[in-house]
Amino acid sequence: MSACKRLLYVVKHRSLWTHVRRNVTTWSPVGAAFNAKHQKRPNLFEKNVGLFGVPELSCPAGFQAATDRALKNTERLVENACSCPPGVETVESFDQLSDGLCKVADLADFVKVAHPDPAFREAAEKACIEIGTVVEKLNTNVELCKSLKILLDSPDIVAKLDADTRRVAELFLFDFEISGIHLDDKLRKEAVALHVKLLDLNNEFLFGSHLPNRIARSAIPEHLHLHFADEGSFIQIGGLHADSPDDLVREIAYMIYLHPNADLMECLEELLKCRYKLAKLVGYESYGHRALKGTMAKTPEAVMSFLHLLTEKLSDRTATDFTMMRNMKKKLNPRNSELMPWDHPYLSGVLRAERYNIEPSLYSPYLSLGACMEGLNNVFSQLYGVSLMSEHAGAGEVWSEDVRKLAVVHETEGLMGYIYCDFFHRQDKPHQDCHFTIRGGRRCPETGQYQLPVVVLMLSLPHPTKRAPTLLTPGMMENLFHEMGHAMHSMLGRTRYQHVTGTRCATDFAEVPSILMEYFATDYRVISQFARHYETGQRLPQSLVARLCESKKVCGAADTQLQIFYAVLDQIYHGQPQDQTTTEILEEMQQKFYGLPYTPNTAWQLRFSHLIGYGAKYYSYLMSRAVASMVWKQCFVQDPLNRDMGERYRRQMLAHGGAKEPMLMVEGMLQRQPTMEDFVDALVSELNPNFETFIMDSES
Numbered sequence: 001m002s003a004c005k006r007l008l009y010v011v012k013h014r015s016l017w018t019h020v021r022r023n024v025t026t027w028s029p030v031g032a033a034f035n036a037k038h039q040k041r042p043n044l045f046e047k048n049v050g051l052f053g054v055p056e057l058s059c060p061a062g063f064q065a066a067t068d069r070a071l072k073n074t075e076r077l078v079e080n081a082c083s084c085p086p087g088v089e090t091v092e093s094f095d096q097l098s099d100g101l102c103k104v105a106d107l108a109d110f111v112k113v114a115h116p117d118p119a120f121r122e123a124a125e126k127a128c129i130e131i132g133t134v135v136e137k138l139n140t141n142v143e144l145c146k147s148l149k150i151l152l153d154s155p156d157i158v159a160k161l162d163a164d165t166r167r168v169a170e171l172f173l174f175d176f177e178i179s180g181i182h183l184d185d186k187l188r189k190e191a192v193a194l195h196v197k198l199l200d201l202n203n204e205f206l207f208g209s210h211l212p213n214r215i216a217r218s219a220i221p222e223h224l225h226l227h228f229a230d231e232g233s234f235i236q237i238g239g240l241h242a243d244s245p246d247d248l249v250r251e252i253a254y255m256i257y258l259h260p261n262a263d264l265m266e267c268l269e270e271l272l273k274c275r276y277k278l279a280k281l282v283g284y285e286s287y288g289h290r291a292l293k294g295t296m297a298k299t300p301e302a303v304m305s306f307l308h309l310l311t312e313k314l315s316d317r318t319a320t321d322f323t324m325m326r327n328m329k330k331k332l333n334p335r336n337s338e339l340m341p342w343d344h345p346y347l348s349g350v351l352r353a354e355r356y357n358i359e360p361s362l363y364s365p366y367l368s369l370g371a372c373m374e375g376l377n378n379v380f381s382q383l384y385g386v387s388l389m390s391e392h393a394g395a396g397e398v399w400s401e402d403v404r405k406l407a408v409v410h411e412t413e414g415l416m417g418y419i420y421c422d423f424f425h426r427q428d429k430p431h432q433d434c435h436f437t438i439r440g441g442r443r444c445p446e447t448g449q450y451q452l453p454v455v456v457l458m459l460s461l462p463h464p465t466k467r468a469p470t471l472l473t474p475g476m477m478e479n480l481f482h483e484m485g486h487a488m489h490s491m492l493g494r495t496r497y498q499h500v501t502g503t504r505c506a507t508d509f510a511e512v513p514s515i516l517m518e519y520f521a522t523d524y525r526v527i528s529q530f531a532r533h534y535e536t537g538q539r540l541p542q543s544l545v546a547r548l549c550e551s552k553k554v555c556g557a558a559d560t561q562l563q564i565f566y567a568v569l570d571q572i573y574h575g576q577p578q579d580q581t582t583t584e585i586l587e588e589m590q591q592k593f594y595g596l597p598y599t600p601n602t603a604w605q606l607r608f609s610h611l612i613g614y615g616a617k618y619y620s621y622l623m624s625r626a627v628a629s630m631v632w633k634q635c636f637v638q639d640p641l642n643r644d645m646g647e648r649y650r651r652q653m654l655a656h657g658g659a660k661e662p663m664l665m666v667e668g669m670l671q672r673q674p675t676m677e678d679f680v681d682a683l684v685s686e687l688n689p690n691f692e693t694f695i696m697d698s699e700s
Helices: 003-012 029-035 062-083 088-114 118-138 142-152 155-160 163-177 185-209 222-227 247-257 262-281 287-291 300-332 341-355 360-366 369-384 474-492 512-521 542-551 556-573 582-593 620-636 643-654 662-670 676-685
Strands: 017-021 024-027 213-216 229-231 234-237 386-391 404-410 414-424 434-439 454-461
Touching (some): 029 386, 062 118, 088 118, 088 454, 142 163, 185 262, 213 247, 247 341, 262 287, 262 582, 287 300, 300 341, 300 556, 300 620, 300 676, 360 474, 360 542, 386 474, 414 474, 434 474, 454 474, 474 643, 512 620, 556 582, 556 620, 620 662, 643 662
Antiparallel strands (some): 213 234, 229 234, 404 414
16 A cells, blocks of 8 residues: 555544454554554664654764754855845745754754763753854844844835745844844843853753752651651752641641752842843843733733732632631641641642542543544544554664654645654653654745654653553643644644744743643543543543543632742742842732742742743743633534634644734634633633533433
């Protein structure tokens, strides 16, 4: 069968579960690929194709060759961008320039954290530094910027540009401006120095924020030592132990793990000062104003308005949640019933478990990894006409034997791109679930072809065994759907320029497609199509899904309020300088926007690692959830697998990446202009009992 016919066969024959005998279930190719234990195949005669099929990367030294090639090409493209007549070709040269550097830098960014071989990690780290240094120089290349400015300062030329080209040109110019390109030589050098200093401060803070603290063994009751890591005469505490049923264990972990570190405190204070100074230098009122340009919110004032209004609308529900927690603590520990910050995560979990029995072991047998992948395949095929097709990875193409490669195939458009699924736990692998862009999609004027996107999804799931496939908890399944939402954003974002491909868009919009997938993951009409017991084929009972959905609303207001507090803190830190320390600001904002008392001699902000990657944009998750909620309720809740609505969603939101103003994409999907009040109401309404619950015949 030819490759083309095979693709069409897979698309047309999407049977999810085929019962060949009573209580025996066979898997589709995608399900089988993820439920079967990986079999190592000898490949003695197979040529090493290099990581991700890049020939140079068949060995660590290849990173230098790939870097050298990219830098040589960069010189040619810089010359072309500076010498060609202003117009579309200028922007195309910029995008090719960005693409060539990103193809090495993005791949290296992934390899340096995920590859099990230290030699590969070191080579990738070196490539990142070398490419990063060149990017810094390009961002301060006056001649390069001048070619773009001449283009955008010419109304006649701009009028002839299509909307995507104009926007990408403006985004490239913005990158120059925030680097201080428009400043005189002295101030530009100052801006470059601040950039360099911030890179060091960011790395220092990020590293320090994850380091454990320690305390003398004698300072902790002996019967509690077993809960913490032993370090000779010291006890090491590397987290909050938020799930511990022992009040004292949680309190000790909170007090010690959040104990102030003078060096890290100085690092954070200096980091925030440098960010403010750089923002002012390049013409912004504050770092927050600089960071929010181009987002849905647009300004810090709009963000704070959103957070204030949400706090106001949630206040009664939040108070009720804290009352429930206090009562539960009194019930569990009558002698110490004061509700403290270290109690919130544990007690909200206890309340959920008491009200709804949502023990993960009740769900996991129905949620094998293969079943969930078939479920995703079913959702994508019904919404977009897209199928996931398991492909054999060539020798050296993947960094671990258990990585699976998927081709994403559209029923009429053909191959859309590739997703590498690095799903299983291994030593030294980061535990964070995430999505990496390895290669962005773009239209290649030099070849006339479309450059197919390549992404990696990273999870940390248990391996299948001889007795059972990998079984997911409901939380793991939601995370899988969430990350696959990012992947499909990358696959379906058919942008002309890679600078705005897929998830390369405003931070407060980037999470919308992934959060929207969580709604599909908890809708029984979707789940019932794939969630079957891996041994018996029995369908997951609807009552279990309903309990799971309702349990999420327990203490939901308090959980949201905690996120509001973090988002407010982030905004204040990145606003105008205050005559207070970061700890004093935290204490004040905790009282105003959270409600549980500040604990003296703690500094939670030193563990707030999101300040680095999400500086002034931590609110993004709340706003993205509000948008996703509105899209779900207005467009999918009546019929979650409606093809017409799926096509509209792809056309209005997924297809553009960052090539269109984010709010315009939202307006196109909702067919109206939402307000901040609409966003707030969307979040608040989700906490209502029986929100959008559908009654179905569990036997249908």
